[in-house]
Amino acid sequence: MTVKKHILSNSVIIHGLGIALIFCYLLIVSGGELSTLPDTIKYSVFSVLIAYTAAASTLPQISKYLLVERKYYILPVLLTMFAILSGIIALTRLEYSRSILIHGFGISFAWLYISSLMRKNYKKLKLSALENFDLSIFESHQNIDVSPLGPKRDIASIQSGLVVDLHKELSPEDSKFVADCSINNISVFHSESIREMIEGKVQTSHLSENGIGTLSPNPIYFNLKRVWESVLIVTTFPITLPIMAITALLIKIENPGPAMFIQERVGQSGKTFRIFKFRSMTVKKVGDKDKFATEEQARITKVGKIIRKVRIDELPQFFNVLKGEMSLIGPRPEQESFVKQFETEIPFYGYRHMVKPGITGWAQTVQGYADDTDSTREKLAHDLYYIKHLSFWLDMNIVLKTIRTMLTGFGAK
Structure with missing residues (x-):
């Protein structure tokens, strides 16, 4: 064995x-x-x-x-x-x-x-825990096993690592035990870091102004990101440009009005820009107030329903990416009226503007669509996780999840 x-x-x-x-x-x-x-x-x-x-x-x-x-x-x-x-x-x-x-x-x-x-069973992450936090938060995940150490502090019994709430005060004995684990090259994890990894979101309730610095993305990859995204967009133009032309034609045939929908959105550093999308609804009446997409279902056209489900309506945003206003991957840009509302209702909401907004993102692929303050608060937790862990591999993870979204229609509104 x-x-x-x-x-x-x-x-x-x-x-x-x-x-x-x-x-x-x-x-x-x-x-x-x-x-x-x-x-x-x-x-x-x-x-x-x-x-x-x-x-x-x-x-x-x-x-x-x-x-x-x-x-x-x-x-x-x-x-x-x-x-x-x-x-x-x-x-x-x-x-x-x-x-x-x-x-x-x-x-x-x-x-x-x-x-x-x-x-599968041998790759399961098996962690031992000092019981200064609620272990039940890890019970539902099938790929992780967190068990309490008990009164006996035995380094030899620890397998993948030790979990402890490092923000809580430890007894002298426990402090020494944590130090001994580190000295013996046993990984010591903060309980909230493991929870972050499992849930794919930052616990905004535990954030403080001093902790915001940990959310700063890697500046080297941040610059390389625009390069590989732009190259990918240009190399796929032979496929995407004909799709865009056909989509624009079908929109014009089905419903009177422009093929493109252009709207002011809030981007990096809180600056506004004009986002491009294919129009998937009937033309909005002048003076109508901004609404969530879930409140606009009656206005969606037949062509619009299809292009929204497979995300073709987002293809014109490739030009926003090439202009440097957006990224392929990042937090979705929101309308300015909603941003002002959420900044007063949700702490740290403005920090999602630390990076460029994206055509697709971690929150969209994990959570789906947000249509009220509570779901937007949850979406912010996912957005901050993305900013904190921004890397090529996380972006590739999102690309694969987006393909699943396009095939299943998950999160489309």
């Missing part, structure tokens, strides 16, 4: 076995020994192994947020890696075997999925 646990809990061993399995399988499929195979087959086999290794390395980075089930990310991540591989092959005009790539994708997916199921 100890050997089995060691193997299943060790990523290097699991993925080493995966590479060996894929290599042997592809050799059998190709019908020969490596030395006798043509270069086309060899290049294809090694390309598959590189794509598998890239997927195996990427999955832990993306799936660490919210302690999500990794198996749900295997297919989109693997598809992405093989798409990149295909792009490189096309650009370099290397000869390749389509059969090997197809078989390679199939066996890579099978091994990653089966191994994730086999490792």
Whole structure:
């Protein structure tokens, strides 16, 4: 049992076995020994192994947020890696075997999925806790196990790490125990940090003006973010521009009025900008007050219902991103009238404007749509979590969740 646990809990061993399995399988499929195979087959086999290794390395980075089930990310991540591989092959005009790539994708997916199921219990985060906080907040999550230490403070009994509320006063004995854990390279987690990771949001009730500094995003990635987003938008124009043209035409045919909906929204640093969207409703009467989308359902057109569900109505915001007013990923921009309302009703609401607003975001993919003060308060907690943990891997997590949203219509209003 100890050997089995060691193997299943060790990523290097699991993925080493995966590479060996894929290599042997592809050799059998190709019908020969490596030395006798043509270069086309060899290049294809090694390309598959590189794509598998890239997927195996990427999955832990993306799936660490919210302690999500990794198996749900295997297919989109693997598809992405093989798409990149295909792009490189096309650009370099290397000869390749389509059969090997197809078989390679199939066996890579099978091994990653089966191994994730086999490792599920052994990858569970098992934490010990000093009982100076409410442990029940962790009971409902299937990928984490937090158990009290009890009166006996035994370092040897701690597996993945120690959880403690570091904001509460500790006894001299407990303070020494926490220090001993750190000295012995045992991870010590603040209980609210673990809760943050599980729920995917910052507990705004525990924020203070002094704690806002922890929300500052990484300035290096913050600048790189605009570069990769702009490159992605420009490279997808051959696909998205025709979709935009067809959408605009259908809107004009169905309902009189402009194809575009342009509105003032609040962006980074509280500055307003004009956001572009495809019009999905009948034209608003002059003088009508601002309303949440849930209050405007009767005005949605037939074309509008479709483009909102799959988020095509947001495509014109690509131009907002290229202008530097928005990002692909970030807190959704709100109307100025609502911002003024929420800033008086929700503490720290203005801090969501520390970054550029996005076409999609963490709150949209985790929570869905907000249509009142209470749901907006919850949305702010998710937005601040995104700002605090802003990184390439979190952005990729959101991209994958957005694809799910487009396929299921989750959060569309």
